[in-house]
Every structure is written in C-alpha cells, then in structure tokens.
Amino acid sequence: xxxxxxxxxxxxxxxxxxxxxxxxxxxxxxxxxxxxxxxxxxxxxxxxxxxxxxxxxxxxxxxxxxxxxxxxxxxxxxxxxxxxxxxxxxxxxxxxxxxxxxxxxxxxxxxxxxxxxxxxxxxxxxxxxxxxxxxxxxxxxxxxxxxxxxxxxxxxxxxxxxxxxxxxxxxxxxxxxxxxxxxxxxxxxxxxxxxxxxxxxxxxxxxxxxxxxxxxxxxxxxxxxxxxxxxxxxxxxxxxxxxxxxxxxxxxxxxxxxxxxxx
Amino acid sequence: xxxxxxxxxxxxxxxxxxxxxxxxxxxxxxxxxxxxxxxxxxxxxxxxxxxxxxxxxxxxxxxxxxxxxxxxxxxxxxxxxxxxxxxxxxxxxxxxxxxxxxxxxxxxxxxxxxxxxxxxxxxxxxxxxxxxxxxxxxxxxxxxxxxxxxxxxxxxxxxxxxxxxxxxxxxxxxxxxxxxxxxxxxxxxxxxxxxxxxxxxxxxxxxxxxxxxxxxxxxxxxxxxxxxxxxxxxxxxxxxxxxxxxxxxxxxxxxxxxxxxxxxxxxxxxxxxxxxxxxxxxxxxxxxxxxxxxxxxxxxxxxxxxxxxxxxxxxxxxxxxxxxxxxxxxxxxxxxxxxxxxxxxxxxxxxxxxxxxxx
Ligand SMILES: Nc1ncnc2c1ncn2[C@@H]1O[C@H](COP(=O)(O)OP(=O)(O)O)[C@@H](O)[C@H]1O
Ligand code: SF4
Ligand SMILES: [Mg+2]
Numbered sequence: 001x002x003x004x005x006x007x008x009x010x011x012x013x014x015x016x017x018x019x020x021x022x023x024x025x026x027x028x029x030x031x032x033x034x035x036x037x038x039x040x041x042x043x044x045x046x047x048x049x050x051x052x053x054x055x056x057x058x059x060x061x062x063x064x065x066x067x068x069x070x071x072x073x074x075x076x077x078x079x080x081x082x083x084x085x086x087x088x089x090x091x092x093x094x095x096x097x098x099x100x101x102x103x104x105x106x107x108x109x110x111x112x113x114x115x116x117x118x119x120x121x122x123x124x125x126x127x128x129x130x131x132x133x134x135x136x137x138x139x140x141x142x143x144x145x146x147x148x149x150x151x152x153x154x155x156x157x158x159x160x161x162x163x164x165x166x167x168x169x170x171x172x173x174x175x176x177x178x179x180x181x182x183x184x185x186x187x188x189x190x191x192x193x194x195x196x197x198x199x200x201x202x203x204x205x206x207x208x209x210x211x212x213x214x215x216x217x218x219x220x221x222x223x224x225x226x227x228x229x230x231x232x233x234x235x236x237x238x239x240x241x242x243x244x245x246x247x248x249x250x251x252x253x254x255x256x257x258x259x260x261x262x263x
Numbered sequence: 264x265x266x267x268x269x270x271x272x273x274x275x276x277x278x279x280x281x282x283x284x285x286x287x288x289x290x291x292x293x294x295x296x297x298x299x300x301x302x303x304x305x306x307x308x309x310x311x312x313x314x315x316x317x318x319x320x321x322x323x324x325x326x327x328x329x330x331x332x333x334x335x336x337x338x339x340x341x342x343x344x345x346x347x348x349x350x351x352x353x354x355x356x357x358x359x360x361x362x363x364x365x366x367x368x369x370x371x372x373x374x375x376x377x378x379x380x381x382x383x384x385x386x387x388x389x390x391x392x393x394x395x396x397x398x399x400x401x402x403x404x405x406x407x408x409x410x411x412x413x414x415x416x417x418x419x420x421x422x423x424x425x426x427x428x429x430x431x432x433x434x435x436x437x438x439x440x441x442x443x444x445x446x447x448x449x450x451x452x453x454x455x456x457x458x459x460x461x462x463x464x465x466x467x468x469x470x471x472x473x474x475x476x477x478x479x480x481x482x483x484x485x486x487x488x489x490x491x492x493x494x495x496x497x498x499x500x501x502x503x504x505x506x507x508x509x510x511x512x513x514x515x516x517x518x519x520x521x522x523x524x525x526x527x528x529x530x531x532x533x534x535x536x537x538x539x540x541x542x543x544x545x546x547x548x549x550x551x552x553x554x555x556x557x558x559x560x561x562x563x564x565x566x567x568x569x570x571x572x573x574x575x576x577x578x579x580x581x582x583x584x585x586x587x588x589x590x591x592x593x594x595x596x597x598x599x600x601x602x603x604x605x606x607x608x609x610x611x612x613x614x615x616x617x618x619x620x621x622x
Contacts, residue, residue, distance in 0.1 A: 061321055090326030092358040099320055 001110070004171060004238060005119040005133040008145035009155035013176035015043045016208050017145055017234070018120040023047065023219045024228055025235040026076035030115040033071070034078055035104070037133055038122035039085025039093040047074030050215020055084020056100040067108045075220055079114075094129020101132055116239060134168045141171035141244035143199065146190075148175070148183035153190050153255055160194050161249040169244040170194075174234060175201030182262040189258045194247040199237050202230055268433040269577060273383040274390025276302040278350050281394035282378070283311045284467065284503050284532075285403055288344030291375075293331050293362060294318055294352025294382065308601035309468075312342055318354050326358060328365045335369035346403070347375035348394070353382030376401040388416040404503070411501070418535035419561075426560040426581060436576035440589040445570060446614040448589070449480060449554070453489035453619075457551040462541045463495040465557030466534050467506055469574055470497070471600040472593055472609050473557045474513045476572055479612035480554065481522045483619040492550060494526045496537035496557075501530035516606050538562040559587070572611055 006014045015036070022034045036043025041055050053072045059065070074080040083100040085093040109117070119133035133139050142163055146156040156173070163170055175187045175198060188198045211221040219228050275292070279302050282290045289312040292298045296317040303313035316334045318327050331349070338344065349362055362377045369375070378397045380390050392413050399409040452459060461480055465473040477493060484491050497510040510531055517524065526544045529537030538561030545553070545565070552568050559571035560578060564585055571587040573579065574597070582590045591611050599607050616622060 057324060061325065086325045090328070090358070090360075091322075091324050093324070095320075095358075096324040099324060 001114055001116070002141075002239060003110075003117040003119070003139045005121055005139035005142045006145060006174075007121050007134075007142055007159045009152045010122065012145050012147060012152055012155075013202070013208075014120055014122075014145045016046075016212070017174060017176060017202065017231075018043060018118050019046045020208070020217045020219065020228075020231045021235050021238075022078045022118060023074075023076045023217045024231040025116060025239075026078045027219060028232065028235075030235075030239075031113060032078045033081070033109060033112075033114045033117045034074075035081045035083065035117065035119045035133075037083045037097050037100075037119055037130070039083075039088075039096065040122070041082040041084050043120040044072075044074060044080035044082055046212060046215055046217045046220075047078050047080045048072070048215070049075075053080060053082055055082040056103055057084035057096050060099065060103055065103050067103075067105050070104055071109070075217065092129070094127040094132075097129045097132045101138065106137065116235075131162060131166055134163065134166060139168075141169045141241070143171050143174050143238065145174045145176050146187060147178040148180050148186035148259070149178055150255065150259055152178075153187070153259065154252065156190070157194070157249055157252075157255060160247045163247055164249050167246055170196050170247040171238060171241050171244040172197040172199040174199050177201055177204045179204050186259055186262050189262070190250075190255065193250050193254060193258060195245065196247050197243060199241070200230065200234055202234075203227075266432070272387035274380045274385050274387055274393070275299050275350060275352060275382050277387040277390030278348075278378050278380055278394045279303065279306055279311075279313065280467075281391045281398075282348040282350070283309055284505055285346075285348075285394070285398050286503075286505055287311060287346045287348045287403075289314065289338050289342055289347045291316065291331070291334060291338065291347060291349045292352055293327070293349055293355040293360060295354055298352045298354075298382070305598060305601050310602060312338070312344070314338060316355075318352070323354055323358060326360060327355065328360060328362075328368075331360070331362065331365040332369040335366065335371050335375060339369075339371055339374070344374065346401075347371065348378055348397070349375055350378045350394075351380050351382065353384060356381040386420055388420045391416050408503070412532065415533055415535055422535050422538075422558070422561045426585060431581075434577045434580055437579035437590075437592070438576060438594075439573075439579045439592040442591055442611050442614040443618065445589045445591055446611065446618040449552070449570070449615060450483050450487065450618045452552055453480075453484050453487045456489050458490045458492070458549065459484070459552045459554060460492040460494065460545050460548065460550040462528070462538075462545070462553065462555045462562065463493075463497070463557055464528070464534050464538045464541060464555060464559065464561055465496065465531060467531050468509055468600045469557065469597065470509055470513055470531055471603055471605070472595075472607050473572065473574075474516070474606045475609040475612035476554070476556045476615070478517070478520060478522065478606060479609075479615040479619075482520070482621050483615055485521075486619055486621055492526075492545065492548060493522065493524045494528050494541045494544060495524050496527070496529045496531055496533060496541075497524065498527050498530040498533070502532050506531050512604050513606060534558045534561050555587075559590075560585070572609075 085096040146152045292315040461477045528540040556572040
C-alpha cells in the first residue's frame with residue numbers, strides 16, 4: 001500500500017491528473033482512495049458524473065463523523081472523499097484539513113486494504129494545515145505537478161522548500177504541458193536540480209476538459225483513447241517508485257537560468 | 264528581545280477589566296467557552312456580565328460570525344444592557360473574523376463596540392489601551408481621558424519591565440516574609456516612638472484591600488505612639504467615575520477612623536507616577552521606616568529601611584533584589600475586592616492588629 005500527496009500551483013492540473021490516474025489504476029484492478037483536500041471540493045467531481053459529494057467537514061458540522069459515511073463509491077469503484085472547508089474569505093481552511101483528516105481516521109481507512117491512497121492538496125503549501133497530508137503517517141511521498149512555465153516551477157520550488165523543512169520525501173515531478181518550447185527538458189532539468197526525477201509528462205489534450213464538461217474522466221468518456229495509457233503509466237510508476245527522497249530546494253536565480261538556457 | 268517564560272498578565276483580561284472600569288454592562292468574548300475563565304468569574308462578582316460565544320472547532324473552520332450575531336441578540340434580550348464590549352480572542356482573530364460587521368448585522372451598533380485584541384498575545388497594557396481607544400471612538404470617554412490613561416499604561420509597562428517580573432526570563436513565585444515577623448517589626452518601632460512613612464500606591468480596586476495596611480498601622484500607632492506620614496494615591500478628581508468612587512469609599516473609611524492623609528500622590532489608576540510623586544514628597548522628610556503597599560515596584564528606591572507589600576508572589580524576588588528589607592504578599596488581593604464598597608481585611612493588617620492587641 002502506498003499513500004501519496006499531489007501538490008502544485010493552483011490550476012496546474014492536480015485534480016485532473018489525480019482523478020484520471022485513479023480511475024485508470026482502478027480499471028487495472030487496484031483499490032484506490034482519492035481524498036480531495038481543496039476547500040473548493042472539486043477533486044473527485046469527475047468520478048461522480050459531475051456531482052459534488054458531501055464533504056467531510058459539512059458532515060462533521062451535522063455531527064456525522066462515522067468514517068464509513070464520509071467515503072463514497074465513484075466510477076470504476078474508486079473511493080472518493082472531499083475534505084471541504086469554509087466559504088471563501090471566512091474561517092480557516094487549513095485547520096479544516098487537519099480536523100477532516102483526523103475525523104476520517106486513517107487507521108480506519110488504511111485497514112481497508114487500499115493499494116493506493118491519493119491526497120489531492122490545493123496550491124502551494126500555504127499553512128501548516130495544508131501540509132497535513134504530507135506529515136508523518138499520511139503520504140509516504142509527495143508528487144509535484146508542474147508545467148515548464150516559470151511561475152509553475154517557482155511554485156513547485158516553494159513546495160519543495162516546505163518538503164525540505166518538514167523533512168518529507170518527494171517521489172518526483174509529474175509534468176503537465178502547456179506547450180512551451182523545450183518544456184519537458186525544462187521540467188526535467190529542474191527535477192534534477194532539486195535531486196528528484198521527472199515521472200512523466202502529460203500532453204496538453206482537449207479530451208481532458210471535454211470529459212470534464214460532462215463530469216467524467218477521460219477513461220469514462222473516451223475509454224479507448226491512448227491518453228489513458230499515459231495515466232496508467234503514471235500510476236504504475238508511482239506504485240513501483242523506490243527512488244523517493246527529501247528534495248533540495250533551489251534558488252530563484254537558478255530556476256531562471258535553467259529556464260532561460262532552454263530557449 | 265528576551266523571551267520571558269513566566270506566564271504573565273494578558274491583554275484579554277486587561278481588556279475585560281478595563282470594560283468593567285468603564286461600567287460596560289456586558290462583555291462578550293468572541294472565543295471558546297473557557298476563554299478568560301478566571302477573570303470572567305471574578306468580574307461577574309463585580310457586576311459586569313461576561314459571556315463567550317463558545318467557539319468550537321467547527322466555528323474555527325467555518326467562521327462564527329452568525330454565532331456572534333446570535334449571542335449579541337440573546338444578551339440584549341436577556342440583560343437589556345446599555346453598553347456591550349465585544350473582545351477578540353486568539354481563535355476568532357487568527358481566522359480573521361469580521362466582528363465590526365457582525366455588530367452592525369446584529370442591529371446593536373449603538374450599544375456594542377469591538378475591542379480589537381488578539382486574545383492572550385502581547386503585553387496586557389495593550390489590551391487596556393485598545394479598550395480605551397475603542398471606548399473613545401464609541402463615545403464613552405473623551406480624548407483627554409484617553410490620552411491620560413494611555414500614558415499611565417505605557418508607564419506601567421515600563422515599571423513592569425524595569426522592576427517587575429518582566430525583568431528576567433523566569434521569576435520564581437514566593438510567599439515572601441513571615442507576616443508575624445514583619446508585623447512585630449512595625450509594632451515594635453511604634454512602641455519605640457519611631458516615625459513610619461506609609462505609602463499606599465494601589466491599582467484600582469485592589470486599594471480596598473491594600474488600604475487596610477495603612478489603616479492597621481495607624482490604629483497601632485494610635486495605641487502605642489510613634490508617628491505616621493500617610494501618603495495615598497486616592498485622588499477623588501482624576502480618572503473614570505468608577506475609580507474615583509473607590510477612592511471616595513476609602514477616604515470615608517479613613518475619615519471615620521480619624522486618619523489624616525498627609526499627601527495625595529495621584530489617582531488610583533496613576534500608580535506608575537503616583538509612586539514617583541510619593542517618593543518626591545518624602546525624600547526630604549525625616550522618618551525611620553518606609554512601608555510601601557500595592558505596587559511597590561513603581562516607587563523609586565529610597566536609601567531607607569523599607570518594607571514592601573505586593574499582590575503578586577512573582578513580584579517578591581524582584582523587590583527583594585531591589586533592596587527591600589521585607590517583602591510580603593497579599594495572596595487574595597484580586598478575589599476579595601470584587602463587588603465591595605469598603606476596605607476589606609488584609610492578611611498583614613490582621614496580623615498587625617493581632618500583634619498590637621487591637622481588634
Ligand atoms: N493536460 C491537460 N490538457 C488540457 N487541459 C488540462 C490539462 N490538465 C488540466 N487541464 C485543465 O485545466 C483546468 C485546471 O485543472 P485542475 O486539475 O482542476 O487543476 P488543479 O487541481 O491543479 O487546480 C481544468 O479545467 C482541466 O480540465
Ligand atoms: S484568548 Fe485564546 S489563549 Fe487566551 S484565554 Fe482565550 S482562548 Fe485561551
Ligand atoms: Mg484541484
């Protein structure tokens with residue numbers, strides 16, 4: 001069993017990759033649990049035909065804390081959880097994640113025999129709460145999603161700083177392409193710079209958002225599309241990955257010079 | 264800055280006490296149910312209602328403005344208050360609760376005002392200053408009064424860090440000198456017809472307790488002789504009406520016991536400067552012993568035999584270090600002075616009476 005956390009800049013494709021990866025692994029017979037940790041609660045939406053499942057924190061508010069009732073059956077039998085959180089501009093989402101993880105009770109769900117548990121975590125590490133899924137006892141390793149764009153790598157490096165400070169292992173980088181020059185090379189050079197690896201790069205492909213419009217993953221809408229093989233490849237590499245280690249953050253100047261050198 | 268380990272007075276409690284001084288009817292702590300518990304209990308005995316919004320884990324995550332609005336409406340119905348002070352706690356302020364908006368939404372903006380402090384964080388005087396500022400903006404006090412009090416509070420912070428428990432990293436508490444030894448020392452001096460200068464330099468309502476020590480010494484002197492110079496910070500003309508009322512109550516008691524005050528060193532909220540005034544007044548006088556009660560750490564050190572009576576077990580060591588021959592502590596000073604209008608028995612005062620054989 002492996003627990004992983006996916007971090008990366010907002011909008012970079014964490015949830016798309018997490019959900020597509022989940023259903024493709026499930027279609028190969030793996031037991032998958034996907035835990036969305038974004039207060040926006042949109043990580044699992046494509047496992048449920050566009051439906052938003054009740055979030056842990058909304059249920060918690062109603063006094064429902066039985067872990068069985070917080071986990072839902074999604075497409076291909078992937079189990080989905082949304083942590084949920086406050087409306088924008090009020091309360092404390094970070095605290096929400098910590099409380100939700102505690103309520104979910106990992107001792108309980110880890111006993112269920114999942115092959116992989118995926119935490120899809122929002123944005124950069126913004127406060128201690130958002131680092132919760134990366135703490136001891138939760139994710140064994142972290143994967144960062146990034147494109148080759150400067151701001152995306154800059155955000156990735158901030159996350160790497162967080163991992164370094166918290167002494168958390170990183171499994172590698174998953175590239176999600178924005179179609180810029182030498183993109184894969186740029187991401188790969190950055191990965192090497194911080195002592196990590198590029199797992200693979202996902203092409204920019206409109207099938208991802210076409211499926212999303214119908215509340216589906218690519219597997220559900222285009223079962224035979226080769227893109228699914230890409231997600232299976234990512235999943236299997238993650239399951240087999242033995243090369244995770246604590247990364248070393250680099251400097252802003254270094255990022256600029258890596259990217260600048262590849263134009 | 265030195266990181267001080269000793270737990271210290273905090274802004275939220277200072278804010279509550281200041282609201283009480285301002286005769287606010289209800290204080291609402293926007294925080295968890297245990298927030299400010301000890302102080303809240305004491306202040307209720309003094310007539311001000313103190314409630315919390317009982318914030319829970321859930322409120323911390325989702326915000327608790329609705330709850331605050333609800334609580335404001337509830338207390339308005341329950342207590343029909345004229346004024347309400349809403350005080351921030353660590354919990355509500357970390358998550359950035361919009362308290363001002365909640366007050367407006369509750370429909371009580373003419374009665375309620377917000378004291379923007381972040382619970383237990385920071386110097387206690389900041390809690391008092393923020394409260395006074397909010398009260399000024401709300402129209403409870405004028406700008407002159409605000410400025411006078413602000414100055415006092417800043418001076419008080421200075422006293423604390425120069426000569427109080429904020430002076431060192433960790434201050435051990437102490438019960439101080441044996442009361443009987445100290446009482447016998449004082450009474451024996453009087454029997455030898457010596458002259459004692461007694462300085463009451465008390466803070467607000469604690470004067471009801473500390474004023475008992477000058478009273479006991481004066482009564483002992485009436486029996487055995489010797490003479491007393493009485494210096495008290497009991498001005499009836501400075502400060503909030505509530506504070507002036509305390510001074511008036513104590514002076515009435517002294518009058519009825521035939522005690523004359525030789526010098527009024529300031530008001531009951533002016534202890535940081537009243538201590539200096541007292542020593543200024545005494546420095547050319549001739550006497551054999553100085554007894555300083557209340558906030559002795561606010562008195563400049565005189566090169567004279569001196570006894571200090573303080574309210575905090577953690578003020579004992581700093582005062583001993585400052586050169587006081589004996590330091591005693593009135594342990595119960597905060598709890599015994601709530602909701603009263605006359606001097607109450609102090610521990611040292613009682614032992615002096617016992618040693619002197621007066622009752
Ligand atoms: N490889 C891709 N090709 C095309 N669109 C993509 C790709 N990856 C993500 N998207 C689109 O980008 C948007 C943001 O992706 P999302 O997974 O929600 O980001 P995140 O979870 O990191 O905030 C979505 O509308 C998604 O469909
Ligand atoms: S402000 Fe915070 S720390 Fe202080 S008493 Fe209230 S809850 Fe406790
Ligand atoms: Mg997302």
